[in-house]
Amino acid sequence: xxxxxxxxxxxxxxxxxxxxxxxxxxxxRLTGELKTDLPELQARLGENGDLxxxxxxxxxxxxxxxxxxxSLVNMEQVREHVLKPxxxxxxxxxxxxxxxxxxxxxxxxxAVQVTQGTTTADLSALPQAAVKGDLILLIDGIPEALRxxxxxxxxxxxxxxxxEQVIRGPREGYVEKLENNLSLLRxxxxxxxxxxxISPLGAxxxxxxALCYIDSVTDSSLVAExxxxxxxxxxxxxxxxxxxxxxxxxxxxxxFPQVQSTERPDKTVAALLEGRVAILVDGSPFAxxxxxxxxxxxxxxxxxxxxxxxxxxxxxxxxxxxACSLFFPALYVSVISYNPELLPTDFAVAISGGRAGVxxxxxxxxxxxxxxxxxxxxxxxxxxxxxxxxxxxxGVLVIGQAAVGAGLAxxxxxxxxxLTTIGSFATPAYNAxxxxxxxxxxxxxxxxxxxxxxxxxxxxxxxxxLLYLESFGVPYMSPYIPGKWRDLKDTLVxxxxxxxxxxxxxxxxxxxxxxxRSVPAAEIDQILRxxxxxxx
Amino acid sequence: MNNPRQITSLRAAxxxxxxxxxxxxxxxxxxxxxxxxxxxxxxxxxxxxxxxISYWLLASLCQRFPQxxxxxxxxxxxxxxxxxxxxxxxxxxxxVLTGLTVxxxxxVATTVLYKKTPxxxxxxxMLLISLLSSRRNVVKFSYIHFFYLPLIVGSILVTILxxxxxxxxxxxxPVLMAPxxxxxxxxREATYLFQSSFVIVLLIPFMEKxxxxxxxxxxxxxxxxxxxxxxxxxxxxIFGAEETKLLIYPTLEMARSAAFGEGFLERLDAIFIIIWVxxxxxxxxxxxxxxxxxxxxLLRFRDQRMASTVLLPVMFILAMLPSNxxxxxxxxxxxxxxxxxxxxxxxxxxxxxxxxxxxxxxVTS
Numbered sequence: 001x002x003x004x005x006x007x008x009x010x011x012x013x014x015x016x017x018x019x020x021x022x023x024x025x026x027x028x029r030l031t032g033e034l035k036t037d038l039p040e041l042q043a044r045l046g047e048n049g050d051l052x053x054x055x056x057x058x059x060x061x062x063x064x065x066x067x068x069x070x071s072l073v074n075m076e077q078v079r080e081h082v083l084k085p086x087x088x089x090x091x092x093x094x095x096x097x098x099x100x101x102x103x104x105x106x107x108x109x110x111a112v113q114v115t116q117g118t119t120t121a122d123l124s125a126l127p128q129a130a131v132k133g134d135l136i137l138l139i140d141g142i143p144e145a146l147r148x149x150x151x152x153x154x155x156x157x158x159x160x161x162x163x164e165q166v167i168r169g170p171r172e173g174y175v176e177k178l179e180n181n182l183s184l185l186r187x188x189x190x191x192x193x194x195x196x197x198i199s200p201l202g203a204x205x206x207x208x209x210a211l212c213y214i215d216s217v218t219d220s221s222l223v224a225e226x227x228x229x230x231x232x233x234x235x236x237x238x239x240x241x242x243x244x245x246x247x248x249x250x251x252x253x254x255x256f257p258q259v260q261s262t263e264r265p266d267k268t269v270a271a272l273l274e275g276r277v278a279i280l281v282d283g284s285p286f287a288x289x290x291x292x293x294x295x296x297x298x299x300x301x302x303x304x305x306x307x308x309x310x311x312x313x314x315x316x317x318x319x320x321x322x323a324c325s326l327f328f329p330a331l332y333v334s335v336i337s338y339n340p341e342l343l344p345t346d347f348a349v350a351i352s353g354g355r356a357g358v359x360x361x362x363x364x365x366x367x368x369x370x371x372x373x374x375x376x377x378x379x380x381x382x383x384x385x386x387x388x389x390x391x392x393x394x395g396v397l398v399i400g401q402a403a404v405g406a407g408l409a410x411x412x413x414x415x416x417x418x419l420t421t422i423g424s425f426a427t428p429a430y431n432a433x434x435x436x437x438x439x440x441x442x443x444x445x446x447x448x449x450x451x452x453x454x455x456x457x458x459x460x461x462x463x464x465x466l467l468y469l470e471s472f473g474v475p476y477m478s479p480y481i482p483g484k485w486r487d488l489k490d491t492l493v494x495x496x497x498x499x500x501x502x503x504x505x506x507x508x509x510x511x512x513x514x515x516x517r518s519v520p521a522a523e524i525d526q527i528l529r530x531x532x533x534x535x536x
Numbered sequence: 537m538n539n540p541r542q543i544t545s546l547r548a549a550x551x552x553x554x555x556x557x558x559x560x561x562x563x564x565x566x567x568x569x570x571x572x573x574x575x576x577x578x579x580x581x582x583x584x585x586x587x588x589i590s591y592w593l594l595a596s597l598c599q600r601f602p603q604x605x606x607x608x609x610x611x612x613x614x615x616x617x618x619x620x621x622x623x624x625x626x627x628x629x630x631x632v633l634t635g636l637t638v639x640x641x642x643x644v645a646t647t648v649l650y651k652k653t654p655x656x657x658x659x660x661x662m663l664l665i666s667l668l669s670s671r672r673n674v675v676k677f678s679y680i681h682f683f684y685l686p687l688i689v690g691s692i693l694v695t696i697l698x699x700x701x702x703x704x705x706x707x708x709x710p711v712l713m714a715p716x717x718x719x720x721x722x723x724r725e726a727t728y729l730f731q732s733s734f735v736i737v738l739l740i741p742f743m744e745k746x747x748x749x750x751x752x753x754x755x756x757x758x759x760x761x762x763x764x765x766x767x768x769x770x771x772x773x774i775f776g777a778e779e780t781k782l783l784i785y786p787t788l789e790m791a792r793s794a795a796f797g798e799g800f801l802e803r804l805d806a807i808f809i810i811i812w813v814x815x816x817x818x819x820x821x822x823x824x825x826x827x828x829x830x831x832x833x834l835l836r837f838r839d840q841r842m843a844s845t846v847l848l849p850v851m852f853i854l855a856m857l858p859s860n861x862x863x864x865x866x867x868x869x870x871x872x873x874x875x876x877x878x879x880x881x882x883x884x885x886x887x888x889x890x891x892x893x894x895x896x897x898x899v900t901s
Contacts, residue, residue, distance in 0.1 A: 338650065342806045450661065451650055452806065456813040457661050464669045467679045481679045482547065 028123045032143030037123065038065055041138075044127045051130075056083070059090045059097065063140040072133035073150040081113040082135065082148065100142040107137075107146065116149040131206075153177060158184070161263035161285075163430060169301040173263045178208055178282035184265040185212060189272065193217070201230065201281075202238040208282040209238065212268075218275050219508040225472055226277045226290060241284040248290070250470055255435040258471040260292035267301055275509035291472035291507070295479070295491055297432035298322055303494055312493035317426075319492065324423030326436045326462075329366045330443035330455045332416045337362045338451030354410040362413075363448030369409050369417040370444070372399055374437070377421070478506040543678045545748040548739050551681040551822070552756035555732040557688055557763060558819030559640045561812065562785040563865075564729070564764055565771040571722020573777040575713040580768045582719075583726020584761030590876075591733045591757060593883040595749045597890065598737055602746030606737040606886075607833060613889045620834075622882055626734075627830035629875055631847065633731070634823040635854025636868045638662050641816045643861045648788060649809055659855050663848055665817065666824040670844040674742050677825055684814050691811040692763055696770050699794035703773030728872030729764070730757060731879055735822050738829060784861075824851070 030037050038053075045051060050071040058064040064086070068078065086107070096102035104119055114135075120126070121144045126136055133151025158180070161173030174181045182196060193216045200206040209230065213223050229248040238244060241261060249258045262268060263285055268278045271289045279288040289296075298318045303311040336355075340348045358365055376395040380388045400418075403409045420440070427433035439462055446454030469476035479487030487504050489495040503509045568576035594606075601609040610619040642659040650658065669680060713719070736753055740746045771786040774793060780786045791808035824844070832843035858864035 339806055450653060450657070452810060453645060453650060453653075453658065453661070453813060456810055457665055460665055460814065460817055461668065463683065464665075464680055467683055468669075468672055468676050475679065477679075477683070481683050482542070482544070483682060 030121050030123050030138075030143045030145055032141055034063060034065060034138060034140040037138055037145075038067075040123060041067065041126055041136075044124075045130060054083070056087055058086055058139055060087065062097075062103075065138045066135060067130060067138070068135040068150065069130060069133065072131075072153065073135060074152040077152070078135060078150060082137075082150070085111045085113070086137075100144065103139065103142060104144065104146065112148065114148040114150065118147050119144050120147060121145070128206075155180065164262065164264050164267070164300070164428065166264075166301045166305070168305045170264070170266045172265055174265060174280075174285040174287060176283050176285055178210060178280060181265070181280050181285075181287070182210060182212075185269060185272075185278075188265060188269045189214070194272075197227075201233060201244075202235055204236040205238055207238040209244065210280040210282075212272060212278040212280065214272050214275075217273065217503070217509050217511050218277060219510060222275075222291070222472060222508070223277055226279070230279070238281055239283065241279065241281045241286045241288050244279060244281060245288055250472070254465065254469060255438050256294070256466065256469060256476070257297065257429070257431040257435065258290075258292055258469065258476065260289040260296055260429070261286045261431070262289060263287075264301065270301075270304070273503075273514075275503050275507040291474040293471060293474060293478050293506075294466060294476050297429040298427055300428045304497070308494050308496045312495075315494060316492060318428065321423040321426035322436060325420050325427065325433070326440055326443070327455070327459075328416055328420045328423070329370060329440060330447040330458070331452075332413075333362050333366050333444055334447035334451040334455050337448065351410070351412050354412050357407040358410050359407070361448070363444060365409055365413055366416070366444055367441070369399065369403070369413055370420070370440070373417055373421050474506050479504065541742055541744050542675050543739055543742045544744050545752040547678045547682045548736065548743055548749065549752040549756040549759075550685040551678050551735060551739060552733045552753055553760040554681045554685040554688055554815065554818040555735055555822040556730055556756065556760040556819075557692070557815045558729070558732075559637050559644070559816045560729045561692075561764070561767065561815065562644060562787045564726075565768045565780050565786040565790075566783060567725050568722055568768050569772060569777045569780040571718050571725065572715075573713060574708055574710055574772060575719070576722075576772050576777065576780075577708070577765050577769045578712060579719060579722040580726050580765045581761070582723040584730070584757060584765065586723060587727045587730030587733070587761070588754065588757050590727065590880050590883075591730070591736075591753050592750060593880070593887065594734065595736050595740075595753050597883055597887055598740045599747055599749050600890070601740075602743075603741060605741055607830070610886060613886055613893070623830060623834060625878065626882075627827055627834065629871070629878060630823050630827040630830070631850060632854060632871055633875065634666075634820055634827055635851045636858075636864060636871060637816070637820055637823060638851065639855040639858060639864045640868065641820070642855065643864060644785065644788075645813075647861070648785065649806075656856065660852060662817065662820060663824075663851055663855075666821045667844050667848050669821055670825050670828045671839075671841045674738060677821075678739065678742075680821070681818055684818055688811060688815045688818070689759070689763065691807070692767075692815075695791050695794055695808055696763075696766050699770050699774060699790050702793055703770060704776070705773070707773050707776040708769065724876065725869070725872065726764075727876060728869075730760075731872070731875045732819060732822050732826075733757060734879060735826060738826065827851075 028040075042051075042053065048069070050069050052066075052068055052070050054066045056064060056066065066078075066083065090097060090106070091110075096106055108117070108119075123145075126145055126147070129147050130136055133149070133153075135148045135150045137146040137148065139146075155175055155177045158172050158175055160171045164173075172184060174184065178198075185196075186194065191214065193214050195213055195215050197211040198208050201209040211223075211226060211230070226248070230244065233244065233247045235243070235247070245257075245259045245261065246252065251258060260271075262271075265287075268287045268289060272278055276289050276291065279290070299315065303315055306314075335342050336351060340352075343351070355362070355365075360368070376392070376399065380392045380395070383391055400414055404411050404414060424433050424437050427436065439458075443455060443458045446458045448454075450457065466477055467475070467481055475481055478484075479491060484505050486502060487506065489500050490504070501514055502512055503514060505512070564580070565576065568579045572579040598606055607619070607623050610622065613619070614622075638659050641662060642655040645658045646653060646655045669677075672680075733753060733756065736749055740749050743749065743752075767787055767790070771783075771790045772780055774790055775783065775786065783789050788805055788808070792805040824847070828840050828844035828847055831837075831847060832840045835843065837843050858867055
């Protein structure tokens with residue numbers, strides 16, 4: 001092992017002495033001479049600490065070299081299933097090893113025990129294969145190399161997703177490895193129509209990006225549009241699905257997310273069944289779902305797994321929480337500083353009594369409290385869990401009781417700020433909650449300047465922005481706007497599943513029906529009715 | 537997905553009616569009672585009928601040219617220069633209309649709601665949100681109207697229903713009085729509110745079924761007409777004709793008298809004002825949009841953004857010109873007169889030319 005100092009010196013030497021050598025012409029072929037092929041291949045791969053070049057005598061007689069990245073493959077398996085049988089003397093007829101074809105055939109058919117492998121004579125394809133995790137075997141005298149798939153990456157197990165917890169529903173979440181994630185999807189969607197298109201993306205990372213859709217359901221123009229947008233991405237690295245999201249969304253300047261990201265395979269499958277498209281990236285435990293509409297950001301899996309009355313109720317509560325997190329402080333400021341006559345007299349007196357010792361105008365008071373709440377929230381997220389819990393208790397005490405005692409804020413302001421914060425936590429999608437939290441501040445300022453009229457103006461601006469937004473050609477406020485009555489079955493309320501026989505029309509699905517129309521409309525209704533009759 | 541004909545008849549109707557319900561709603565009962573005393577509802581109703589006739593003239597003409605707006609096909613009918621002159625006049629009309637509407641809004645907002653806020657700020661803010669939303673295309677324009685309409689209509693209806701329990705039937709009698717000159721003048725004033733139904737001209741080329749333009753307008757005018765008539769009935773019924781004449785904003789007083797539950801929401805008027813801000817916004821948005829659209833077509837800007845930005849200072853200055861509330865109402869009435877002549881006369885002229893040409897064509901062929 002070289003010392004870091006030597007390493008640095010030699011690196012600097014190399015940089016200064018030779019200009020970066022031109023890339024070797026692609027398409028070069030193997031010569032079969034180990035002496036020329038191996039240095040060529042090593043030059044293309046560069047110097048790497050984890051590159052293993054192991055020369056040995058194949059079947060005890062033929063010189064050969066094995067080449068792989070120790071970080072990508074399981075060394076134990078290589079030793080057990082590749083190196084060991086290859087070094088052992090051949091059993092049976094040694095004469096077929098004389099010609100190249102016989103040798104390769106013998107290796108594949110008798111010696112090594114790998115599930116996937118190919119033979120190639122193309123030298124330029126080998127480096128890419130090696131960085132992917134293949135093992136490469138070069139044999140002296142044979143102008144062909146053997147590629148064996150030995151990739152194995154350490155991976156955490158499938159766990160309950162942290163960001164989207166459910167009370168009733170599957171506990172599985174995505175992990176970082178693409179294959180695992182795709183298998184979670186395939187496991188749920190055992191349909192021959194389920195399509196997965198995989199291609200590398202990112203000039204340097206070559207991260208594999210998978211585009212998933214159901215062929216017979218999803219609108220083909222939607223799939224084409226998503227592919228077009230992905231194909232236009234030119235960047236050197238895709239480290240997470242979030243990178244792709246930023247490249248393909250319609251309005252990057254909008255505070256509202258236009259692509260949904262989820263950690264849950266069941267949610268992804270539900271979206272695919274509606275006719276949406278999902279994008280997964282190797283190395284990211286999140287799937288992107290497009291098109292994403294405003295509606296989607298306050299729906300959860302629980303809405304569908306629980307009975308429909310509960311689902312609807314909880315959804316409405318969530319919407320109220322969302323409205324609270326956006327409007328409460330602004331309305332409070334405008335009412336107490338401009339229109340106190342709106343409040344019942346006793347209440348107005350109580351509020352002004354509480355505010356008696358506070359030196360700031362209401363706007364400033366609310367802003368101070370809101371900002372400190374945001375700081376507290378951010379600090380709690382960033383800290384390790386053990387400290388975070390303690391901090392939040394201290395913070396709440398400071399912000400709540402002590403601020404009132406010190407005359408910094410009035411008790412009612414604390415109540416309002418607390419309601420706002422709780423409301424913002426009740427929005428299931430984190431990024432949508434941030435959007436609303438962000439818009440709360442301009443609304444407070446407008447309320448401080450113009451009262452209710454300012455709040456109204458701000459609201460109109462926000463609503464107009466929402467009405468203007470589109471996600472992959474679908475209006476963001478669908479299905480409220482452009483009013484399709486049929487689609488309203490799954491919005492504010494969630495009607496029983498057997499009523500939702502059609503897919504959302506705004507997705508222009510090829511197959512509009514979830515069930516064939518020939519299936520009787522409501523068997524369940526008949527069953528219910530029969531139950532009634534037998535009771536009588 | 538990229539089909540330009542996306543506006544359904546329902547949405548076209550929504551655009552028209554949310555445009556019609558606007559700033560005038562607060563003082564409307566006063567004009568009507570001044571014209572017809574206790575027969576005010578009848579005055580309003582006749583106004584609605586007349587507006588519909590004027591609308592029908594325009595919309596049925598435009599239906600015959602489903603691919604183009606009025607400003608395009610008028611060139612073919614009466615020649616380029618004459619059509620251009622009329623387009624300019626219509627544009628000026630809508631620019632002044634926007635300015636005066638926003639001024640009336642500012643007057644109400646500062647006298648009733650925000651006594652400390654300068655009227656300039658109120659007006660500027662309203663113009664600014666109209667400007668920001670005028671930069672969108674016609675389809676988005678219809679989305680916005682369609683979204684707000686249920687809010688506007690719903691809350692106004694609730695207010696009216698709540699206040700109906702205070703109505704004295706005696707105040708509404710006699711229902712019919714001899715229709716004199718005053719009566720017809722009142723009717724004419726009522727039609728001013730409906731002038732913005734002109735917006736159908738912009739919508740027709742984007743409608744799914746351009747043939748339904750008249751039907752959509754009929755729905756819209758009768759929906760908003762019904763609301764106006766109901767408001768007149770309610771406020772005359774509550775206050776009586778003589779009292780209504782004395783109130784500057786009878787509808788607001790009506791909302792104040794409507795209590796909801798005892799002791800909790802005693803003052804419904806603030807909520808009413810909130811909704812009223814939206815309804816005024818939709819009205820100003822439409823007139824602003826028409827002005828910006830016309831300017832953009834006249835000067836052949838690439839898109840509407842530039843045109844709408846240019847208009848903002850003009851409208852702001854226009855809005856600040858009247859020196860007091862009385863003057864701004866006076867101006868609004870004059871503008872209404874001028875507008876009615878134009879909105880009635882221009883389609884009539886186009887119709888005549890259209891019929892003559894078609895006749896000629898038939899004769900020659």
